[in-house]
Amino acid sequence: MSQGRELTERVLLATRRIGGTRDAMLVAAAVLALLAVIEAGNRGDQTGMDLGTLLLLGLMATAPLALLAAQPVAVTLAITLANAILLGGDEPLFVAGVLAQLLALYWLGRNRPRKIALPFLLPFVLFAFGRPDAGTTLLLVLMATAVLLGAAVRDRGDAVANAAASRATADTLLEHAARGERARIARELHDVVAHHISMIAIQAETARLTTPGLPPDGAKRLLAIGDTARTALTEMRRLLGVLREDVGPPADGPVRAPQPGLEQLNALVDEARASGGTGTRLIVRGTVKPLDPGVQLTAYRIVQEALTNARRHAPGAAVDVELDYTATALLVRVRDNGPGPDAPLDGSGGSGSGHGLLGMRERAGMVGGTVVVGRSAGGGCLVEAVLPIPAVEQ
Incomplete structure (x- = not known):
């Protein structure tokens, strides 16, 4: 049981690795083209077309997948044309060609608007209405599902990208608003509160030095007021330094320099x-x-x-x-x-x-x-x- 699970995980991992490379479409085109050649050879004389024509249509319905990532519209057109010729000539489609058609329609729906992808369903719609049976209806449903599935994946990716962009924009605006508010608070503290505290220190020192007959106890208290105000001013400047660090810190850390004079x-x-x-x-x-x-x-x-x-x-x-x-x-x-x-x-x-x-x-x-x-x-x-x-x- 555990060995089967391990084998499955390895297969899935290998598939993801192949799908994530630029050569994924080239690998798919080569495999499906080989299958189409084998299928054409196995039909032998059971078809009204000669072997060369069958081989050409089989390769035309599969090999263009190698260019699907670069030219999705042209590749889908070539594959659809090959399958339409087979349908119009009363020939059964190649299984590899059907797989290539599904992959091309899915890729086109995923990378192009619906108005470009949906017209490629027209041959299958005409075939389903011309020969209504379970097989033709199933073929049409499969092709339409491939287009709609690709479009749904594209829409989901666009929604996720738009949501991520909106979140990034909102986070950036919030961060700028927060930094602007911190800068505004720092300016207000410096321009208003810090200056008022400086005035307290100045007035206390002036009163102590210029008041005649001031008792020693009063001079001591004024000196204490001035010292307290200067201590508060020092703490205020430290707080301003913290606020301004968030706004834009210097490359080598915040500068703790005295106020200029x-x-x-x-x-x-x-x-x-x-x-x-x-x-x-x-x-x-x-x-x-x-x-x-x-x-x-x-x-x-x-x-x-x-x-x-x-x-x-x-x-x-x-x-x-x-x-x-x-x-x-x-x-x-x-x-x-x-x-x-x-x-x-x-x-x-x-x-x-x-x-x-x-x-x-x-x-x-x-x-x-x-x-x-x-x-x-x-x-x-x-x-x-x-x-x-x-x-x-x-």
Whole structure:
């Protein structure tokens, strides 16, 4: 019992291997053509046709299968024509020819629309109506079944492919939506929550250093508030790093770098000069003072956004970045010699938090500053920010 099952499995495996190769049709054509030749020889003088004609029709009804995969319509037409000649001459069909016809009709129904495959049933329909009996009816049913079975397999394959494509599209859209939502959450956390936490740390430190007659216990509590806020800000940045890893992690892992400040402006200006291929200068006026990291980050982001806008809207224009330290504020100016805006800009067209002119205004507002964007006196675009944040003692 087990040996019979093993033999059956081997036969099925061999059949699958043959069916999965490009030479499957060639093998089928050779086998069926050989059977047709043997059958023609066995008929002898029992037929009204001479042996040469029978051999020619037998080969015509089977051998074209070798080209079925490449030319299904032409091959099916040749096989159908050979069988139709046999039917019209009152000759019995070759068994090999019937098998070849079934295979050709199945393949045609599987790879071509029904309107192309169904007309090949016409000779068998005429034969069944001309000589109605069980044999002709069975032949017609077999041929029609081959066509419909091939069409059903094709329809099922199309449905499976369409369903797989729909699932892949839905999964892709869902993944993009999830990444976009994580990116949006990361931006909101950075632009709103992180800045508010920075303000808590700044205000606590400012109150501790500038309030006259502050009791030691009060100074200690303010110091604890500042430390707690800075710790919370550190944790917030770690959370942002996790969210942004899903959106697009660097090739060598997430970067845990400190937030940029004024010390990184030289690198930013060098990058703008290298990418734009034009003159970009950094000009510093006044006495340089150590500023709170929140103010430095705001100034850096404003300059970064202004340089990006200059490259986008005034490509090739020279850009000056000016930092002016005064007694009460840091003045940041970014101007270019491009065509300039057509009208004063109010930032209402910003694309979202932390982006565009509206993003610059919101960042400056977080630290109590203002941003004005418009045309400069000498032409071009001018971005001017006033950040009235007191310096932090060293």
